[in-house]
Amino acid sequence: MYSRDYRGRTVDFEASGGLVNSSLVMQDQQTDTYWSIMEGKAISGELEGERLKELPVGEKIQWRHWKGKYPETRALSIDGREDAPDAYRAYFRDEDGFRGQAAEDERLSTKAPIFAFHHGGAAFAAEHRTLVGGKPFQLGDETFVLLYRSNHSSMFRSTLAFVSSAGFTLDDGSWVEKGTGARLDPTAGTFGAAVRLGGFDTFWYNFSLNNPNATLLE
Amino acid sequence: MIALFLILLSGSVSPSVVGAQDRPEGFEQILPRGRIAAVSEPVYVAADEAKIAPSSWVLGVVIDGRPLAYSLNLLNAHEVVNDTVGETHFAAVW
Structure with missing residues (x-):
């Protein structure tokens, strides 16, 4: 989820129809600026250099669970349809990237699922399988993040990601934010008043090809 | 997450590297803008x-x-x- 407000105007995004390094590039309809999801910024055009503003308000979840959490939810409908066949099952199971694209950075395999984010102008990634049960990382003197995945998560399920200036610790099997004492509820995806960290789940080749200097959190 | 729909539609399209001045470096136009x-x-x-x-x-x-x-x-x-x-x-x- 991204804000559409940049430099005092509201833009409408759409797919450009093109890729950079096998990854989606959007354009906005107002300035025709090109926006890279993987780089998290405008990469060419009038708004070049503007960071995409992530709104950490969403999660990928199965419909039955979402509907259970929010019975009052409304669902997008297009031409009378709210769902469609899964056209990409084979792609997600394939070890190769789009059109056979492979990762050049061999720290992880091409299609390794990762959680990726940008912070302070730098790119970070962590492999899904290393995040089972939760893992804290320190990015700077006063910046700590906690990334969490359950041990039965589908790769589609969003990684839970939070940021704190005080840090996180395990207490009796639960992740707790230092200072506030807030506890992570992995089922609900909530962490008291802890701040959610913007980011997204993707494949290693998509992110690393567009962020060759990405830090791999291990 | 990824340009998934491009994968579905681009099977018979030969992508070309477009060199227009305002296009990003390495940009490949797979489908006409607006197709998606x-x-x-x-x-x-x-x-x-x-x-x-x-x-x-x-x-x-x-x-x-x-x-x-x-x-x-x-x-x-x-x-x-x-x-x-x-x-x-x-x-x-x-």
Whole structure:
């Protein structure tokens, strides 16, 4: 989820129809600026250099669970349809990237699922399988993040990601934010008043090809 | 997440590297712009009216206390939904 407000105007995004390094590039309809999801910024055009503003308000979840959490939810409908066949099952199971694209950075395999984010102008990634049960990382003197995945998560399920200036610790099997004492509820995806960290789940080749200097959190 | 719909549509299209001045370095135009139409006036239905398989994955969001769900399979064909709730102008992207 991204804000559409940049430099005092509201833009409408759409797919450009093109890729950079096998990854989606959007354009906005107002300035025709090109926006890279993987780089998290405008990469060419009038708004070049503007960071995409992530709104950490969403999660990928199965419909039955979402509907259970929010019975009052409304669902997008297009031409009378709210769902469609899964056209990409084979792609997600394939070890190769789009059109056979492979990762050049061999720290992880091409299609390794990762959680990726940008912070302070730098790119970070962590492999899904290393995040089972939760893992804290320190990015700077006063910046700590906690990334969490359950041990039965589908790769589609969003990684839970939070940021704190005080840090996180395990207490009796639960992740707790230092200072506030807030506890992570992995089922609900909530962490008291802890701040959610913007980011997204993707494949290693998509992110690393567009962020060759990405830090791999291990 | 990824330009998924491009994968489906680009099977018979030969991509070309476009050298137009304002295009980003390394940009490959796979499909004409507009072929994957973003949704800019989204329509929503109540959960009980939504014909979504229980196991289908959705992008769920809560904005200003209002929960909304976007089927990922439905987003595949559009990539982007532009919408506004309250004062929040947002784009759901998959």
